Each structure stands twice: as C-alpha cells, then as structure tokens.
Amino acid sequence: MKKIIMALLAVAVVAVVGIAALVALIDPNQFKPMIAEQVKKATGRDLVIEGDISWRFFPSIGFDIGKTEFKNPQGFAEPNLAQFDQAELSVSVMPLFSQQLEIGNVSLLGGRVFIQTLENGVSNLDGLSGQEATESAEEPAKAPAEPPVSEPTTAAEQQAWQISLAGVEISNASALILDDKAGSKTEIDRLDFTLDQFAPGEWTTAQFNIAGSAAELSFSAEGQTKLLIAEQLDGAEIKALSLTASAKDVVNDIRNATISLDRFKLGDWSTIEFAIDGEIPDLSFTTQGSTQLMVDEAIKLVSLKGAKLNAELKGAGLPRPEMTVGLEADAKYNLEKGLAELATLKAAVDELALKGSASFQSADIPVIRFDLSSDKIDLDAFLGTAEGKSTASQESGEAGSSEVGSPDTAGGKAKNQEPDLSALKTLDLAGKVAIDQFKAANAHMSNVKLALSVKNGVLDLSGLDANLYQGSIHATARIDANGQLPTYKATKQIKGVQIQPLLVDVAQNDTLAGTGDISVNVSGTGLAEKRMRENIAGTIDIRFADGAIYGVNIPEMIREARATLKGQKAEYVKEEKKTDFSAMTATIKLAKGVASTSNLDIDSPLIRINGNGSTSLVNETIDFAVNTSVVATSKGQGGKEIDEVADLTVPIDVKGNWSEPAFSLNIAQLLKQNNELEQKAQREVERGLEKLLGDKAKDDNIKKAADKLLKGLFN
Template structure:
C-alpha cells in the first residue's frame, strides 16, 4: 500500500515539477511576434494583441489571450475588421517541447466582426485572399529550400467556440445595414479528415427586418482545408418586418460533397398583408469540383396561398424545374420549368444573366389559359347617381356627349421595363380573354431600354385569323403605344356577344387597325387615342332594326293600314367604313351598307368617353317588290342615337317627305282624312283647320 502511495506522490511531484518548468522556461508571450508576423504575411494587415498571453491551469492546462484586434485599412467606419475581448485556449503540453502549439479548444468571448462596402465598391475584405495565397507560396518555397534548417513553431487548433459574438455588415452602395448579435457557434473539433459537429444560433436585423436562426451540421475538412463535406444539416429561421412575417423557415440537407448529389428540403410559413403562404419544396443539388457550376434537378416548390389580394380565395401554385447556375458567368439556365396554378399549366425553358440590366430569355407554352378566371369580378354600380346617369343616357332626348362614364384614371407602373433586357416566345393552344375564345396563339416579344414590343402576334379567332404587332415606350411621362393588327374573316356576332354582350352585328369581318396614343389608363386611352380602323363586313346582318319594315310601316301609317311586326334585323351583303379616332371621338364619313333590297350610306361620330352615338344614315330602296315599289329610289334618313349598349333608331319623316312632293301630297290627304274621321263636320271649322295647318307645317317643314 505504501508503495502505491509513494508512486502517486511521485507522479504528482513530477507533474508539479513539469508545470513549474513549463511556467519557468516557456513564456507564452513569445508567441506574440510569431502570430503577428504570420498574420501580416498572410493578410497584409496588423494583428494587435493588447492583452497578455497567460497560462491557464483550470479547468485544463491552457492559455488565455487578452483583448486582440485585427485592423482594417484606413478609410473605413470602424478601425477593426475583427476583435475579441478574451480568448481561452487549451494546450497539449508535450508538443510544446518540439515547438508545436497544439490548441485543443479555442473559446472566444465577445468577438466582433465589421464588414463594410464603400460607395466606390471597395470593401475591407479586399486583398486578404491574395495576400494569403502569396504567403502560402512563399512558405512553400522556404520549406523546399530550407528543409534542413531548424524547425519553426507550428500552430494547430482542435475546436472553436464563439460565445456572445456580434457582427456589423454595411453596404454604402445599397444603403443596407445588417447587425448580428448574440452569435454563438461551437465546433467540437477542428481536424482534417475527421467528422465533427457544428452548432450555431444568431439574432439580428437587416435594415427594418429582424430575424433569428439556429442550426447544426456535421462537417469534415479536407487535408488541405480547401474543401469540406457536410451531412445532417438542419437550420430554422424566423423573421419579421413591417410587412413580412416568417413564422418558421426550415432548411434540411442530407449531405454535401463536391461533385455529388445532395437532397435538399425546405419550407416557409408566413404572411404579408392580406396574404398567408405555406411553401415547401425538395430538390437535388450538386456543386462541381471546380466550385463554379451548381446543378439543380427535380426542384419542386408547392405554394398554398390564402388571402384577399388573390383573384381567388385560395391558390395552389406548384413549380417544377431543372436548372444550372454558372457562378463565374452569373448565368442561370432553366432547361425545363412547369408552373401549375389551380390547373392552369405553363411549361417552358429560359435563361437569366445577372448584370446591371438583367438579361432574360424564355420560351413558354400552354394548352389552355383562362385569363378571365384570374381577374377580379367587375363591380356593377348601383347608387342613385349612376342609375340616374344611365337613365339619362338611355333617354331618347339625350343625343349629346355630356354623359359621363365611370372609367379608371390609374396608370400602370411600368418602370421595371427600363431595367430589363428580355426576349421570348409564348405559344397557347386555347386562350380565353374577356370571354373571347382564341386558339393557336403565338407571341414573339421583347423588352429593351424601356421599350416593350410584341414583334409578332397571331391567333385563330372565331373562324378567322388575327395578326399584328404592338409596342409600348415608357421613357416619357406617360407611356406611348402603337398598335397595328389585321383581322381576317372573323365571325363577328359570337365575338361581339362574348366580348361586349352585344348582339347587334353579324357577318364575316375584315378589319385593319393602326392606332397610337399616350397613357395606358382607361381614361387616357379613350381621350388620347388616334388612328384609324378600316372595317369590311360581308354577308351580315344588323340586329335591332329592320329598315325595310320601318319604310313599310311608314307607308301603312299614311294609308291608315295596319303596321307589320317582323323580325328586327336588316341583312346586308357588305358593310364598309373607315373609323377615324382623334382624342376621344371616333368619326366616319364613308359608312356604306349594301344589300339586294336597300343601300345605306352614313356619317357621324361616337364618344369614346361616354359611349354616346350621333349617326345619320340615309337608306334607299334599290329593289322592286315586297310592298315597296312606290318608294323605290327614295332616300330615307335614319338618326341613330343612344349608347353602344342601347342604340336607338328613329326615322326622320320630315326629311323623308321634304324633297318628295308626291309623298308629301299623299301624306297630307291621309292626315286630312283622319281629321274628318275624328272630328266629323267640325273638321271644316276654321279653328280646327288652323290647328291642322300648324301640325302639317311642323311635320313637313
């Protein structure tokens, strides 16, 4: 028993003597010049160790380093890039005898990092890696040429722990200010080719956005410290600012090795004003061995959206894509992407080149898109003033242009078109816009220097075809536009019925449009649009009026016969007109309608602002028979008034008889005969004759 006690006492004495020798013969402050010199060689910056380097004996043998600062170049807002208050190092004793500083764990308290980008683009990180590479090259040369010289001190670190660290990141170009605080980081060990666990948590804010994050991963450093492997990465985050509230964001990664596929999972649950979103997704990712190309396959992002700002109460948006990103060229290539929003699918490919003005190219296609189903339902005004205005507009006495229509004056914000370079093609097999069914749509479009252009548009429309081009220039106070298109052989009645619920006109339409103007609000379009629309409609009908029937009834009235009541439709073989638009007014002076029975010419105008009509039409019977023989060749004036939705047709009897003495004589006889039937013998009374004469003068003069 005594022998064992003697052995233990001997060991304790040996340790005490060893520690005493260590403290006596090895002064840790001799490492200061070594550290500062090596840092200067590697970075070109000064390392200032203000505090002493002292031995620490509890809980393990180690070193404590006082306040230390790693300097910034001149011209930055703070003097130090990195600084810390206290660093504690646990050290292996035996390697010191061979001039090897083997640090078991390094604990940094109160570390602070400051990174700044100046307005000229320079940062306080510039030059660090270049100096490091130069120093490594010099060290390699010295090792080769001086391999037989006395060995130098070597330094290694087994683990790192940051406690209550912080960081400030400023970008004077973008006015971004980020502050990280309560940063804690633990690395269990720091040895090459050995798996070790890292954990972190951090709080902070970026401008008005506040966030917190925490996570963990296992990592394995390569022997040269240049590459790293990861596995079991898990991170969570929450953030909030005035508009954005991310309650929970999660990121998971099964493993990461250069040149090998990694399985990534992510989810985000949050809200913005009037919109809640729940987003989650998966993908396979790979980083090339040269660190330059990121490849993504099987990316699938599912978004469940709920909110008042949506065109529908809920939307399920699913995006599938494969892509690559070239880091050096800043070029993303999307080989395929599919977007499915509640059954509306769009597929295609594209590219994105990051630059001062981003360059975007794309090709998209879809089998069916119903635009109307994604637009807000148009509200119908029901207040008394609107009702009175509508009644006034529909009144036969109202034929002027003073009735106002509630139209929007809000201009769309198209400023983004100035900062994008875009070109692409869109193909849609079936498209529904404003209730119109359009098939085989092809659009070639581009945006450059604030000018958006539809270089080519073509589509099939109700038995015919539409082709055209358009451009919008947003480089002026109000955007300027130019539209040209051609409508060929389109069935007009179903088109008007679908678009405007208008059943007034049928036939095969051929229309050429050339319009331009400034301002894209509905009000500015109606007020400022200029140009022409040439219309040629064949084999058609005008619904709501039967001009031959109007003439037959006028004749029947003169004879005291019963009026006919036939279908209110006027058939024609051709309808042609040139409509000239000029700042709120659309006018024509060459309206012509031809049919086997009648010929109609007209002129007039309509207001694009309040949709009122003032059109004078002259109708002439050009065929015999059908009870109209006696008025063949007579020009009959018809006045069209009212609105686009409710036009009114009035036969101008005064003008009808003014230039036809025979009809005027017959009409007067029929009127006198009616007065005799009404008043009998009193019809010859002078007073009644005077009243009758005034009535006839008012009718025929």
C-alpha cells in the same frame, strides 16, 4: 541502467524546476506593453489588455487571456473595433516532435466586433496597416522580385503534419455594422458556435445559434451539421445539415423556415428539402419543396435536378382568396457567366399551367429569354371575371346614361393615371408563347402564338396570331416608354370572323351579325384611358358580308314612312327587329377623340343603306344619319308589298349612346323629300300632257284631272 534512469530523472527535475522558475520569476503580464506597442506599430490602433495573461507549458503550451479591447479612432459610435472577455488556446507539446499538431479547446467568450462607415465614407477599418503601410505606399513601385529557385525537398520534409483540434467554443458573441452613408444597420445580438473534436479525415459535429436584426427585420437561426475535412486538407464535405430560421418586421413574418441537406461534396449530387410558412402584406403562405443540387469541383457550375416547389397562398391581394402554386424545373447556373438556364420548366397556378424553357443572364440590364406553351388558359375563370363582367354590364345598363360622358367623376383619377412602364427600361426580354385554347375578356381564341420583346424601354409585340370565331387574327403592337408620355402603334387584321358571337361574348351586344374582315391601324400618345380616347388616331376598315343589323327593321320603317306620307297609320306586323344585308363596308377615321365615317354602305337585294356620322370616344355619344332606299321590286321582310315606294329614300337618325342607341325616322327630311318628288312628278306630267294634247293641255279641267292623279300617287 540505474545510472541512466537517474540521469533522465535529473533532467526531468531540472526541466520542471526550470519551468517552475520561469513561471515564478517571469510574469507574462509584463509583456502587455510590448504587445500593445507592436500592435500600434502594425495597425496604428491601441490594444488594451485589461485581464491577466497566464501561460501553460506542460503538457501543453498555451495561454489564457482576460478582457482585451482593440480600439477605434476618435469619432466613431463605439470605442472598440473588436473586444472579448476571455480567450483560451493551447497546443500539446510532446506530439510536436512527431509532427502532430494537437490543439486543445479554443474558446472565445463575450466577443464583439463593431464596424462603422461614417457619412463622409470613412470607415473604422481604414488605415489598419498603420505607418508601415503609409510609408510603403509613398515608396516608388518596385518590380516584383523573381521567385526563389526551390530546392528539392527530402522525404522527411514532404511528410505531412497531422492536425487535430479538441474543439471550438464561441459563446455570447455579438457584432454591429453601421453604414451612416447608406443609412443601414445590421446587428448580431447573439452568436454561439461549437465544434466537437476535429481531425482531418474524421467527421465532426458543428452547432450554431444566431439572432440579430437588419434595419427593421429581426431574425434568428439555429442548426447543426457534420463536417469532414480531407486528410490532405484539399477538400471538405458536410452531411446531415438541418437549419431552422425565422424573421419578422412590421409587415412581414416568416414564422418558420426549415432546410435539410443529406450530404454535400463538390462534384456529387445532394438532396435538399425545405419548408417555409409565414405572412407578408395581404398574403399568408405555406411552401415546401425539394431538389437535387450539384456544384462542380471547379465551383463554376451549379446544377439543380428535379426541383419542385408547392405553395398554398391565401390573401385579399390575390386574384382568388386561396391559390395553389406548383413549380418543377431542371436548371443550371454558370457562376462565371452569371447565366441561369431552365432547361425544362413546368409552372401551374391552380388550373393555369405553362411549360417550356427559359434563361436569365445577369447583367446591369438582365437578359431574359423564354419559350413557353400551354394547353388551355382561361383568364376569366382564373380571375373570376366571367360572371362579374355580365353583372357589371347589366348594372351599367340599368343605370342608364348618367355615367356616360363623366370621365372625371368617380374613377376619373384612374382614367388619367398612366401605367408604370419603368420596368421596360430595366429588361432585355424576348420570347414566344403558344396556347392551344385561350380565353380573356370573355373572348375565345385557339392556336394562339405570341412573340414579344422588351429592350431599351420599348415593348415590341412582333406578332399575335390566333384562330378567332371561325376566322383568324394577326396583330402587332409597339409601346415606346422613353418619352415624357409613352407612345404606341398597333395594327390588326381580322379575317372571316363571325361578328355576332364575338360581340355577344366580349360586349354582351348582339346588334350586328355577319362574316367580318376588319383592318386596324392606329397610333397615339399616352396609355391612360382618357388620353387614349382623346389622342388615338388612325383608321379602321370594315368589310362585313351576309349579316344583319338587329334592333331595327328598316323595311318596317319604310312601310311606316309610306303610311306617314299618306297620312295613314302603318299596319302592324309582328316580325323580328332586324335588317338583313349582303354586304356592309365602312372606313372609320379616328382623330381628336372622335370616330367618324362618310362612306357607310349596306347592300341587300331589297334595299341600299348609306350613311355618315360620328361617335365621341370621350362621351360615348352617337350621331349618325342613315339613308335607306328600296332598289328592287319584291316582297320585303314580313311579306308586305313595297313596290309603291321603290323610288323612296327613307332617312333614319341614329342617336343616343353606346349602350342604348336610338333609331328614328327623320320626318322633316322625309316630308321635304316627298315635296321634291311631287313637284318633279308634276313637271313631268305637264310635259307629257303638252306632247300628247298640245295646247289642250292648258285646259283647266285637264290640269285638275292631272293634279288629282298625282295626289293619289303621293297620298
């Protein structure tokens, strides 16, 4: 035994002496030229090792290496593609005999990477394969060799290596990526990373801290997590992830963003929570949310369950100074297909709420589909325009007509500005929206059903159906944005609608009442307000029943006409200024900035009104001539007898502008009509007297008596 111990001791002494002699006699720094030569041969680049290389042989094999630089070719902004100040790596010797790879602490100090793409597209990453790659590229392509036949492995060969790592430490690392061709710059000013003792099948802790900038955006982040690598090296898990980040540029400031994850493993559900607060132009926000996340084991499908987001928004650019946004959804994203599906979606912005489903297909032109519904949407209340509209209308009325016909004065630029419809060319969108109660522009609708699509620069409203003021509406519209100016076409059928409450709500105008059927068919070029007024063309057919025109009392005007013909003053009777009718019809033609009609017809048991005229859509002026005739012998409005004017047609002019139409008698036409009636009556009397009296009818006394009788009738 003593001899064996002495023999082992001798071997140990020889080994130690041999290693000592190796370290003493062989300087590893003498290998620097050989290492640089091999790197040059493999990559075509220079490797400069300025620091010393020191070896460790027992109890671990490893090295320490000082400052090292991997050079760039000429013409780049920095001389080095990669560099570091100090690096260390070691492997324990004895465990290797038991198929255990125990790596000591791996450290890298002062590492830096610089990548640049020049304006001509050349990058300092190009040509790293050196001459060997160039030579191989010039050789003709060879058929791939058949894979060697694998030999059966023994049980010993099948035994897996056990790997452990004492830790990883990266300190004060940095990176810079320049793209002169794209004009972009991304810089990592500082990167620190540590990994605690690690071994497959055991949890370890990783921590990081990073700060940098991209263009004008500066950012920083720090966090930690626990990491587990499966014993067979075929899977990984993380848990207790926490991340805090911030970002800022000249207009945006993400003050704080936090993300936490309980545990992540492929095929299992994880819980994520997040919170973000910051500011962007004209908006400050605070957002928080949570979701359950699962990525399938094939890494093809990402699923979200119970995703929730709540945000508090403040800013002058919002419809309201402060708003609350909420979102709930279940979603899936297929990575291979680029397809995101929202199986259930609930979105709320203050009192506005929508629910339904949607999908998004990633492509050069994204494909979006949706099916949404809501119980109630009041856009006026949401936008705060319900009261503002009435106030604006009153102010407009007080201002008179000085603004009318001045589209090129204040606000003229906006009236000539075409809307930006470029988005219509970048989407393939189709969907449906159903709303039980809807209010917009102060108009109330119910049971609203909307179907629309956007594709190839065309917006197609295939159907808008709704209940409207005891009636119904069906509308279609199409906007084509492919030309120099957009073109549009729209149709609308309104049936059985109560006109007065609609006009009161929409236009604050109660001039007209009745049950209306309206058919609209219009088209045009240009969507700027001024162009629409100038270029719109088409027809509007109006059929109203059982209504009234407010603001004018035509029977009263008839009595005034009768008094005027007699040279008298009409008796004043206090009664409402309105004219009842049983039917009103008209066809309005739109062309060249003018809406005109030649077949306005209003009927009632008492009177008949017909007229013609036009209104300028550009200047908002009115010029109509209306003729009113008494067609029955009965008491008119106010209880006055009008039998005496049963054959009288009263001409009425309607002029002025849309906000203040003016009604007046056409006295000249009335007097002309009176003279024509008097002459006709005189001729009829003369013919009657001739038949009755024969030659005696020519007697002067009889003529005087007939003239006196006629004057009594017309005065």
